[in-house]
Amino acid sequence: MLLDWLYVAVFAVVGIIMAALPLAVVWLLAPRAxxxxxxxxxxxxxxxxxxxxxxxxxxxxxxxxxxxxxEVEVIYLFPWAVVFREFINRQLGGFVxxxxxxxxxxxxxxxxxxxxxxxxxxx
Amino acid sequence: xxxxxxxxxxxxVTLLPAVVVVTSRNLVRAAMSLIPSFLGVTGLFVLxxxxxxxxxxxxxxxxxxxxxxxxxxxxxxxxxxxALRQVNEQQLVGGLVAGxxxxxxxxxxxxxxxxxxxxxxPRSNVAAVGGAFLTNFILAFEISSLVLLVSLVGALVIxxxxx
Numbered sequence: 001m002l003l004d005w006l007y008v009a010v011f012a013v014v015g016i017i018m019a020a021l022p023l024a025v026v027w028l029l030a031p032r033a034x035x036x037x038x039x040x041x042x043x044x045x046x047x048x049x050x051x052x053x054x055x056x057x058x059x060x061x062x063x064x065x066x067x068x069x070x071e072v073e074v075i076y077l078f079p080w081a082v083v084f085r086e087f088i089n090r091q092l093g094g095f096v097x098x099x100x101x102x103x104x105x106x107x108x109x110x111x112x113x114x115x116x117x118x119x120x121x122x123x
Numbered sequence: 124x125x126x127x128x129x130x131x132x133x134x135x136v137t138l139l140p141a142v143v144v145v146t147s148r149n150l151v152r153a154a155m156s157l158i159p160s161f162l163g164v165t166g167l168f169v170l171x172x173x174x175x176x177x178x179x180x181x182x183x184x185x186x187x188x189x190x191x192x193x194x195x196x197x198x199x200x201x202x203x204x205x206a207l208r209q210v211n212e213q214q215l216v217g218g219l220v221a222g223x224x225x226x227x228x229x230x231x232x233x234x235x236x237x238x239x240x241x242x243x244x245p246r247s248n249v250a251a252v253g254g255a256f257l258t259n260f261i262l263a264f265e266i267s268s269l270v271l272l273v274s275l276v277g278a279l280v281i282x283x284x285x286x
Contacts, residue, residue: 005169009129056197058282064194065278068187069271075179076267079253086250087257096257099264106268110275119279 062119073107130170137163146209153209154192161185175248 041048080100087096114120136159143156161184168177245251256264 008169055199056194058198061191061194061198062278062282064187064190065282066275068183068191069275071182071187072271073268075182076256076264079175079249079256081253082247082249083253083257086254099257099261102265103268106265106272107275110272113276114279117279117283119283 059122066114066119069110070107073104076103126170130167133163133166133170135163136160136166148208150196151193154189154196157192158185158189161189172244173248175252 037043077100080096084093084096087093138160140156140158140160140163144153144160147153147156161180165177165180165185168174168180
């Protein structure tokens with residue numbers, strides 16, 4: 001069982017090598033020349049202005065937060081979906097269905113609240 | 124043997140970025156270093172054969188929590204673009220507290236009689252969690268949705284007041 005995860009380890013190691021190898025080859029082979037244009041964000045492109053580390057709009061945070069909440073909801077529902085059939089076989093399907101429905105309705109109220117408050121709109 | 128080697132590698136993967144998190148002068152780098160640390164913890168969960176928790180660890184912590192922390196840093200006025208000293212003048216007191224905590228935890232670790240009988244693993248991690256949710260822990264399952272609802276409404280109220 002645990003040995004199956006050896007595949008994942010192999011993939012991780014190969015992935016790291018695949019990412020590191022081009023960088024290492026460039027570091028070994030490429031000629032080095034430094035001039036100001038080379039350090040621009042977009043070479044031969046629009047000259048950037050201001051700092052990349054600006055203060056972000058709070059809306060991004062709201063979207064991220066709503067995303068996190070519904071991601072957590074989906075994760076809660078995943079084990080429920082896995083055992084649903086088993087509970088149907090035990091004649092408990094309706095009870096378990098109502099349980100999940102209650103869960104979704106409570107969170108759905110949150111979605112409606114966010115919607116009504118205009119948090120889903122990009123003004 | 125292989126398990127021990129995997130544990131040591133994963134412990135290093137977890138701890139090295141964690142050191143960067145508490146020492147880096149660049150806040151964004153510190154936040155980004157959380158991600159490899161979380162991934163190392165994921166590996167530790169896999170070693171414990173808790174695959175469901177490992178999946179959650181990747182989705183919630185490495186994915187969502189890290190993104191939220193980065194957003195919080197980028198939202199704050201003084202947070203971005205400034206070098207930051209992560210130590211203050213209380214190094215002596217802090218060291219004493221950390222040392223005392225280490226001794227307390229070590230004492231606890233050595234005195235606790237750890238059970239040596241191997242437990243039996245459920246056939247499917249996810250099914251076991253789901254079954255527990257819907258039978259013994261049904262109240263916790265439903266309350267968690269309420270907690271999520273409250274956090275959503277609270278975040279909306281705070282964020283909208285800012286605008």
